[in-house]
Amino acid sequence: MAETDGATASVEPLSTPSTDATSVSATAKPPPETQESIWLRRSVIVSFWLVVVLLGLPVWWKTTAIYRAELPLETMGAWAESKVCQPAFPLKVAVEAPIPAQDAQHLLRDTQHSLDELNDFSAHRLSLLLADAPFVANASQQIVTDGIAVDVSHDEDIALSVRLVPVETGHTPRSLLQPYSPRLDVYYGPSQLPTAASTGSPLATYIAEELHKLFGEEQALLAHLLSKTPGPRAPVAKRLSSGIIAELEHRSTRALKYAPTYHLTFSLFTPINIPSDWDIESALQRYMSPFLDSLTGIHNFTIDTQVQLYSGYTPTVRPEFDEQSKSWTLRKEDLSGFINAAEWPLTPSIGAGPTVNFVLYVPDRSQSPLVVKETGGNSWLVPQWGGVVILNPTEADEAAPAIMTREALAPAMHTFSTQLMSLLGLPQSPGCLPLRISTLVRVRAASLLFSASSTLGALARLYNALPSIPIPDKVAKSVDLTTEHLQLACDSLKEGRFHSALEHARVAEAEAEKAFFERSMVGQVYFPDEHKVAVYLPLLGPVAVPLIMAALKELQTTIRNFKARRSS
Amino acid sequence: MKLLLAGLIQLLLAHHALSEHTSNWAVLVSTSRFWFNYRHLANVLSLYRTVKRLGIPDSQIIMMLPDDMACNPRNIFPGTVYNNADRGLDLYGDNIEVDYRGYEVTVENFIRLMTDRVSEDMPRSKRLLTDDRSNILVYMTGHGGNEFLKFQDAEEISAFDLADAFEQMWEKKRYHEMLFMIDTCQANTMYSKFYSPNILATGSSEIDQSSYSHHADNDVGVAVIDRYTYYNLEFLETHVRDASSKVTMGELFDSYDPQKIHSHPGIRYDLFPGGEQEARKRLIMDFFGNVQSVEAEGAGRVNATEWEEDLRAIERMVEEAKRRHNATLAAAPQHASVIEEVKVMEGKRHVATEGAVRVDAAEGWSKQVVGFASLLGCAAIWVVGSWLEAR
Numbered sequence: 001m002a003e004t005d006g007a008t009a010s011v012e013p014l015s016t017p018s019t020d021a022t023s024v025s026a027t028a029k030p031p032p033e034t035q036e037s038i039w040l041r042r043s044v045i046v047s048f049w050l051v052v053v054l055l056g057l058p059v060w061w062k063t064t065a066i067y068r069a070e071l072p073l074e075t076m077g078a079w080a081e082s083k084v085c086q087p088a089f090p091l092k093v094a095v096e097a098p099i100p101a102q103d104a105q106h107l108l109r110d111t112q113h114s115l116d117e118l119n120d121f122s123a124h125r126l127s128l129l130l131a132d133a134p135f136v137a138n139a140s141q142q143i144v145t146d147g148i149a150v151d152v153s154h155d156e157d158i159a160l161s162v163r164l165v166p167v168e169t170g171h172t173p174r175s176l177l178q179p180y181s182p183r184l185d186v187y188y189g190p191s192q193l194p195t196a197a198s199t200g201s202p203l204a205t206y207i208a209e210e211l212h213k214l215f216g217e218e219q220a221l222l223a224h225l226l227s228k229t230p231g232p233r234a235p236v237a238k239r240l241s242s243g244i245i246a247e248l249e250h251r252s253t254r255a256l257k258y259a260p261t262y263h264l265t266f267s268l269f270t271p272i273n274i275p276s277d278w279d280i281e282s283a284l285q286r287y288m289s290p291f292l293d294s295l296t297g298i299h300n301f302t303i304d305t306q307v308q309l310y311s312g313y314t315p316t317v318r319p320e321f322d323e324q325s326k327s328w329t330l331r332k333e334d335l336s337g338f339i340n341a342a343e344w345p346l347t348p349s350i351g352a353g354p355t356v357n358f359v360l361y362v363p364d365r366s367q368s369p370l371v372v373k374e375t376g377g378n379s380w381l382v383p384q385w386g387g388v389v390i391l392n393p394t395e396a397d398e399a400a401p402a403i404m405t406r407e408a409l410a411p412a413m414h415t416f417s418t419q420l421m422s423l424l425g426l427p428q429s430p431g432c433l434p435l436r437i438s439t440l441v442r443v444r445a446a447s448l449l450f451s452a453s454s455t456l457g458a459l460a461r462l463y464n465a466l467p468s469i470p471i472p473d474k475v476a477k478s479v480d481l482t483t484e485h486l487q488l489a490c491d492s493l494k495e496g497r498f499h500s501a502l503e504h505a506r507v508a509e510a511e512a513e514k515a516f517f518e519r520s521m522v523g524q525v526y527f528p529d530e531h532k533v534a535v536y537l538p539l540l541g542p543v544a545v546p547l548i549m550a551a552l553k554e555l556q557t558t559i560r561n562f563k564a565r566r567s568s
Numbered sequence: 569m570k571l572l573l574a575g576l577i578q579l580l581l582a583h584h585a586l587s588e589h590t591s592n593w594a595v596l597v598s599t600s601r602f603w604f605n606y607r608h609l610a611n612v613l614s615l616y617r618t619v620k621r622l623g624i625p626d627s628q629i630i631m632m633l634p635d636d637m638a639c640n641p642r643n644i645f646p647g648t649v650y651n652n653a654d655r656g657l658d659l660y661g662d663n664i665e666v667d668y669r670g671y672e673v674t675v676e677n678f679i680r681l682m683t684d685r686v687s688e689d690m691p692r693s694k695r696l697l698t699d700d701r702s703n704i705l706v707y708m709t710g711h712g713g714n715e716f717l718k719f720q721d722a723e724e725i726s727a728f729d730l731a732d733a734f735e736q737m738w739e740k741k742r743y744h745e746m747l748f749m750i751d752t753c754q755a756n757t758m759y760s761k762f763y764s765p766n767i768l769a770t771g772s773s774e775i776d777q778s779s780y781s782h783h784a785d786n787d788v789g790v791a792v793i794d795r796y797t798y799y800n801l802e803f804l805e806t807h808v809r810d811a812s813s814k815v816t817m818g819e820l821f822d823s824y825d826p827q828k829i830h831s832h833p834g835i836r837y838d839l840f841p842g843g844e845q846e847a848r849k850r851l852i853m854d855f856f857g858n859v860q861s862v863e864a865e866g867a868g869r870v871n872a873t874e875w876e877e878d879l880r881a882i883e884r885m886v887e888e889a890k891r892r893h894n895a896t897l898a899a900a901p902q903h904a905s906v907i908e909e910v911k912v913m914e915g916k917r918h919v920a921t922e923g924a925v926r927v928d929a930a931e932g933w934s935k936q937v938v939g940f941a942s943l944l945g946c947a948a949i950w951v952v953g954s955w956l957e958a959r
Contacts, residue, residue: 051949059942063935180881181888253588254863257699290882294889314623316810335862337811341625342663354697372864380864384590384701414875415865433882458739466732516740519685522676526728528715 045550052547066468069476073460075483080457082229085490087446089124089222091159092496093211094131098164103193104130110204118212121219123226126211131161157497158182159438160214162207166190173206177214182434184210217429218439222446224248229450254383255425258444258451260506261300261353265386266416268305268404269344270362271312278360278404280305286406287413291420294433297499298441299424302352306345313361314340319370328363329373335380338388356423357386358416360409368392379415387419441498448505449489452482455512469523478515482508589744590701592858594619594629597678599710599719601635606790607781609637610651611709611751611797613659618804619705622857623811626665627693630681633666634673634720644787651793651801653785667694675725682733684742700741705749705855709794712752714775715761727761738764745840747817747855751796753778756834767839768817768847772796773831780830795829808852817855818848 078084095111097104108128115126162184172189192203223240240248256262268278284303292301314337319328330338339346339359346357363370369392371378379389389412393401401408422428427439456479463471489504596619598605598612616631637649638660648658668677680686681696698704711718715727737743748769750758755771762769772779772794781791782798793801803823807815824833837844851857 047949047953051945055942055945059938062938179878180885253590253701253861287879290879290886293886294882296886314811332862332864333812335864336858336860337623341623341858342620346625346627375864377865380862382860382862385860410875434885455740458741462736462739465735468732517683517685519680519687522679522683522685523729523732526726526732528726 042554045554048547049551066470068463068467068471069473071460071463071471071476071479072483073463076456076460076479079453079483079486080230080460082450082453085449085453085486087123087226087449087490088494089442089446089498090494090496091124091126091215092129092157093126094129094158094161096131096161096163098166099193101130107193107201107204110201111207114205114208115211118208121223124215124219124222126159126215128162129158131158157499160184160211160435162186162211164188173203175206175210177430177432177435179432180434182432182438184214186210214430214435217427218442220244220248221427221439221443224252225443225446225450229453251422251425254381254422256354256356256384256423258448258509259299259353260510261302263353263355264301264303264358264420265346265355266303266305266358266360267344267346268307268360268362269311269313270309271364273309274402275362275404276309276402277307278409279406280409283406283409283413287410288417291417294437295424298437298444298502300353308344311340311344313338314342319367320373322373325371325376327369327371328367329371332372332374335372335388336382339382355386356420357382358419359386359388360412361388361390362404363390363392365393379412379419381419381422384423386423387416389415438498441502442493445489445493445498445502445505448502448509449486449493452486452505452508452512455509455516456482456486459512459516466523468526469521472518472520475515475518475521478511478518482511482515485511588701588861589703589854590860591698592624592628592703592705592855593696593698594624594705594856595632595681595696595707596629597632597673597706597708597710598634599632599673599708599717599725601720603635603637603640603642604790605635605711606637606649606788607793608709609633609635610649610659610793612707613649613664614651614793614797614801615707616664617657617659617661618801619856622808622853624856624858628858629665630667630694630696631665632668632673632678634670636669642789644789650785650788651798653783653792655785655787665693671720673720675719675723675729678719678725679729679733683736683740696742698737698742701744702742703855704743704746706746707749707751708758709751709797712750712754712758714754715757717750717752717758727758730758731761731763734762734767735764738766745850745854749800751779751794755779755796756832756836759834759836762836762839765839766841767836768850769836769839770821771834772829774834777831796831796833799824799829804852804856808856811853811857813851813853813857815852816848817850817852820852821848 075084095104095108097107099107108130112128115128119125160182163186165185165187167187167189170187172187173192174187176185176187177183178185186203186207188203192201220240224245227240266280266284268275268280284305288303295301317330317334317337319330319334321327322329344359346355346359361370369378370390371392372380378392379387381387391404391408391412394408425440425443427436427443430436459475459479462469485504485508489501489508492498492501492504594615596612596615598608600608612631612633616629619629620626637643638647645655647660648655649660650657651659668681681694684696686695696704708717712724716724718724734746734748744766746767748759748762748767749771750769751772752758753773754775754777755773757771757775759767759769759771773796780795782793782795784791800820803820807813807819821833821835826832837847840847
C-alpha cells in the first residue's frame, strides 16, 4: 500500500539498476492516483484497524481474562472480625419444685437474682425455668407458667434440671449431681424455703452458688475461646487468671482439631511373637462403645485394629533396670522417641477423618515390667496424636498367653478411654457425663463458628491479595452457604438451641473449607514481564508493524495534503 | 501501671504457651530428572533418611522424586542410591515411601500440595495435612537460576509463586513455623520474595553463584551429592545424634563454610518473629525431628468393678437418649435444615458433573460462542471485501 503512495513521490523501484538511478526515476514517475484508489486504500486500512480494535482486542481481553466470581468481601470481613455475631450462650435450667407455684416462682426469682450477681461473664447466662415436678403432675403434660412452656422430658435444650427434694434429716441444704443424667438434686429443709415477705433465702443462694460452680469450667473454656477471636469483645470478656489461661492453652494444645469423623486405630506391638492375637473386638464393644455412642451427637468414629509382631520400640531408646523396684524404667525424655515411627505402620491413611492412634505395647518378658521412671505409670498421652499404654504381662500367667483376653485388655481400654476424652477436649468437670458432653457441644459449636469465620476472612484477604487466581462461581456459592449457616448457627446459639447450632456451624465450616480449598483456585504460574514480551512479540510484531506504519503514513499524507490545501 | 505490666506479662506468657508445635512435617522435593542429575535425588533421599531417623513418620513426609535412579538402566548398582563414594549407606533401602513420582512432580502439583487444593480422591498420605501447630521443613533441590527453579526441564517455579503459595498457607493457618532450605544455583534468590511471617529460609548460593556438587563416584559415574547438602548432612549426622538433641539452628548456620561449600550460603531471618536472635535459638529438632511433648500419666489403679458399672450406666444413658431422640423424630420427622441440606447436595451434584472439565475451560460455552462469532465476523468481512472488489 505504502509503496504505491504516489503523493510522496520519493520511492524508488527496487529493481532499478543503481548505475542509472537518476534518469530512471525521472522518466518512470507513476501517474497520479485516482481519488477512487485513495479511498479504497483508506477504507482497507480502516477496516483492518476496525477488525483489530473491535474484534481482536476484545477476543484477546476475553480469552486472557481470569474469571473471578463476585464475593461478598465486606460480609466475609465482618464475619472474620466477629462484627456480625456476638455469640451468647443462654442456658436453660429447669427447676422442679414440689411446692405451690407461687412459692416456686418466688424461689426462682431469688435464685436467678443471686445467680446473676455471681455471674461475671455476660455471654454465658443461666436462666431458670419452672418445670412441672414429675411427682406432682403428669410428666408428659406441658405446664404454662408466666407464658413460658417447658416440657422437661422432651426438651433437649434444657441444660440441667434441678430437682428440689424436701428432707427432714441430715445436713441441709445439700446437693447431689447425678453422674449419668443432667440432674442436680437439692435437698432442703422445709424451713429454708423463702417466704413471700423475705428477700433472699439461704436455699436460693445455695442453689445459685452450686449452679455457678457447676458451669465454672464451661465458662472459663468459652471465655478463653472468645478472647482469642478478633473484633469487639469487651462485653463478653471474663477475666481469667494466668494460671487458668495456661491450663486452657495446654489443654487446647492437647486436644484434636474438630472433625466430624475420627478414625481410631488400635495397634498391638510386641517385640516377640506373643501375644499373637487379642480379643479386641469384644473389648472395644464392651469398654469403648458405650462412651463412643454417647458422643454420637458430636463426632462419628470409625475403628480399625492391627497386631504387629516383632516390632520393638525405637532402638535408640534404652530402658534402665531399677534395682529398687525390680523394673525396667523409661526416662521421660525417652517417651517422645519411644514410638518407632520409621518401622511401625501407624496412620495407615484409611478412613475419612484424622487418625487417633492408640498403641498397646507388650514388652518382652525379659524386659518386664517396663514403666516410666518419673511417674511409675505405664501410659502416656501424645497431644493431638493419641495414646500409648505399656501392658506388662502379669506375674500370674507364667505361660505367656498367645491370646490376650478381654479382661486382660480392660485396664488398657480404661486408659485409652480417658486419653480419648482429653484428646477430644471433653471438659474435666463437673462429674456428670451428659453435662460435660453438652459443654463440649457448646464449645465445639463456638469454635467451629470462629474457625469458619476466620476461613472466610482468609479467603477475602487472598481475593484481594492475589489477583492472578481464578475464583469460580462454586466458591461464591459456598461462601453464601457459609454465611447463611453461620447466621443460623449464631441465631441458634443465641436462642439456646445448641445442637442445631453445632449442626449449622459444622455445615458452615465444611462449606468454608470447600470454598477455600477449591481445586481450581490455583493461580497461574507467575510470568515476568520480559517473558510476556517474548511470547507476544514474534506473534504480533509482523502483524502490528505494517498496520501501524500504514496508518502513520496515511495520517502523514492526509496532514500534508491538508496543510498544502490551507497554504494554497 | 503495675496492673498493666502484669497484664503484659500475662499476655507474653499466653503467647509463649501458644508457640508450641505439636507436629512436624517435611516436604522434600527434587525437581530434576535424568541420570546425570543423580545427585539431586541423592540429596533428597539423604534428607529423607535424616528426618526419618530423627522421628518424623512417613505419613508426615512428602517426598517428590521425578526420576527413579535406583532402577535406571545405567545404574551399575541396581536398586540402590548412594550419596557417597564409599557406598556405605544405601539410601534407597527397603523402607522408603515416595509420594510423588515421575511426571507427578510438577509445579502445579507442588503448589496444590502446599495449598492443599487437591481433588477429593487424593489419598491422605499424599497431602500436607498441617495446621497452625505444625512445623514444616521444605527442602528443594534441582537446577535453578535467578528467582526460578526448573521442574523436570519442562517448566519452572518462580520465587513469586513460592511466596504466594506460602502466603496462602499462612492465611489458612497451615503452618506454625517453616524452615525453607534450597540447594540450587542462585538459590538465595528463591526466598528473596517471601513475605509471609514465621519462615526461616536458607539457601546454598548467592545470586550469580553456582552451587556445586561435592564429589563423584567413579563407579556410579556421576556426582553423588551437592556440597551444601553434604555439609548440612555432615553436621546433622555428627551433632544431632538422637531425638533428644538440643543443638540449635544457629549452630547449624555457623557451621556453613563458604570455603568448603564453594558458594555463599544465605540465611533469611527477617520473617521470623524475634528476628535473628529467636530464629537461631530454634532447635534443629524443631524442624528436622518430631519431638512431641508427651504427658506421662501416673500409675492410677483402676477400680474395675466401678468402671464397669460406669460403662453400663453410660450405655443406659445412650439408650435413653436414643429412645428420646426417636420419639422426637417421630413427632417432627423432618427438620427444616435437613430439607435444606438435601437441596444443597443436589446443587453440588449438578456442579460435580462439570467438575471434570479443566479450569481454563470452565466457561467453555461462552468461549466457543465468542470464537464462533469471531470466525463468522472474519468470514463476513471477507465476503463484504470481495463483494466490494467485484463491484
